[in-house]
Amino acid sequence: MGTNAVVIGGGIGGLATAIGLRRIGWRTTVLERAHVLDDAGAGISLAANGIHALDALGVGEVVREAARHQYTGGTRTPDGRWLARMDGVALERELGTSIVGIPRATLHRLLRAALPEESLRAGAEATSLDRSDPERVRVVCGDTVLDADLVVAADGVGSRMRTLLFPDHPGPAYSGSTVLRAITEHPVDLRTDFELTWGRGAEFGHLAFADGRAEWHAVLNAPAGVRHPDPLAEVRWRFAGWHHPIPALLAATRPEAVLHHDVNELATPLPRYAVGRVALLGDAAHAMMPNLGQGACQALEDAVTLTAALTAEPTVASALSRYDAERRPRSQAIARAARQAGRLGQQLDHPFAVAVRNAAIRMTPSRVTVRAILRHAAWTPPRLG
Template sequence: MSNNTAVVVGGGIGGLSAAIGLRLVGWDVTVVERAATLDDAGAGISLHANGMRALATLGVADAVEAASRRQYTGGTRTPDGRRLALMDGAALERELGTPIVGIPRADLHRILRAAIPPNDLVIGSEVTDVATAPGSRVRVTYGETTLEADLVVAADGINSKLRRRLFPSHPGPVYAGSTVLRAITDRPVEGLADDFALTWGHGAEFGHIGFPDGRAEWHATLNAPAGLRYRDPLDEMRRRFARWHDPIPALLAATRPEDVLHHDVNELVTPVPSFAVGRIALLGDAAHAMTPHLGQGACQALEDAVTLAASLGTATALDTATAEAAITTALTRYDAARRPRTLTVARDARRAGRMGQQLTNPVAVGLRNAAIRLTPPGAMVRTVLKHADWTPPRITPASRAA
């Protein structure tokens, strides 16, 4: 009997990881991505233990770690350089057995793509129709091609068209009150001692992630009206952060103007009613787009991918009637496992932003800073563990031809 088939709509981190996981459990998978390229060359990412554990389950963690810089040093400061909290990456690694790492998104995408046969990736094509097909299957149309599949994975991002199709009355994403500018430096940065760092001002945050070659990603998150754009974004950042502590001016000096990205921060404040409807599963930002203040967005998408694959691993190589019931049960299991956890992480990320980067009142900022300085290091570690200490479900690889 042939393998079950899936179409993954979206070739980002979540979609590619879902495809890897589904292939591991014996499914035939086609990934359809509307963009002409599958990387985001202007950004970097931190992966906490939960994300790395998910990648290990998918069989790609070693390659990711080899392209990453472990995050042991750094922490949070005020704009004049005074330390608020130290990052103890070694303590977190001792607790979890897995390091936090920083990696360019383009490298992560490249590693994930390499784990999928090239013929299973359709680039530069947009899904235009998803409809029920005979036998409870789903018919997916993109370009001049129409496929029938047992499952569609909606990994098409925060502005997901498939989510709108499933829940037309859902309000969709809303502006979170912050806008973010970011880039990867064009060259190694002198004096970049910290692997990862955040600096909190009044309604502003500047952070960086170091990479193995000495370059770094920086981001500047600012309270601003939605849609605000600058004529010269890099010049504006150099002006805005000129008096902030080293190495912030050096990071900006090592950046080319054409490499700066600027996006508003949006999130799904209203939860979707379910992550699975019929034979369609929502995954990643399409299901639970959150603010970046905990650095968990990509990690939660990776958790989704592993959980979906593990849930569907029991729905292979069965007769049609049994397979239909098994897939429905598996998607119910996926929804039950993922929706409560992602709701909690999204809520905590929103709160972290309000008490961190978005805080503007001078008295409130002073009280927050004092509270952070008085917080024992062990409590800081426990705060990170709340979200990073996740155990992946077991995936049993199917016996299949490559």
């Protein structure tokens, strides 16, 4: 097989794939449509499967060093009562590594640092694919045409490449939830590493970072497209009276730092993750709701699995067939589980249903909760050659 690849999309999944491909000797170019790599975004929590994938790519340790390990926290009600506590030590014992929290911008920079500077082209938007030659794909990018033995479409939930490959697919659907989030301007006195608080049709969570700052997110049931003149004021109003440290987190936030995005997902699963010499990866393949914290972890699993398949199989075609067979069942099952978690968690609005859910969570033994997390986070990466 050839060894020249084009990766479309310079996010977590695309960068991880480029790292993996270069580790096995492929020449790889990453096309990122953003002209300036300003690393916009808030924070991210990486479960054990994501960390193990980074280990396989050779960047796990540097990410651990920059992250805060999550051992304490859990789920609460708006008045501060605990529904469930997180046993980070037990999870680390079972999985071999802890959950970590890190700013997305930091993770992006660390992944880019593992690649030669010339391999990433900013302000380069892939607009079409020419797949008429079975031996290669031509990627049209402005006035430039790149020939590739393999194209990896990692261009996000609104993937243009997915639309080109599956023109009859309905594309992403609005989940019914919208999220506002930010990173605090300065450190905040936090007693836990990670928390979620569930109200009626609303969730507030925080994720502590190694430098003492924190990411917070507020998820609300809302119609698609609703925006507020002052998002921070809206969050303060919506979560007024909720327990500490929510007021402190909001007080430590600059209004202009708040991001607001609707949560979209691929509610209709793709029939396959590969077409010819093009592989779909990450949100382009299986955009899911964030309720299990598995979106980025699944993209990292994709990157490692695709890289391993290319070392194990004799042709690109057989490698992509293997990648599809290994990744589609697992990632789509986790997407379904994330949707269900959202419906029973943040999106639940009826007072009686909320009360029943809360009672059920309180009565669930911690070992059962740990087993539930293991179903998604327990993953052993394949060997890269």
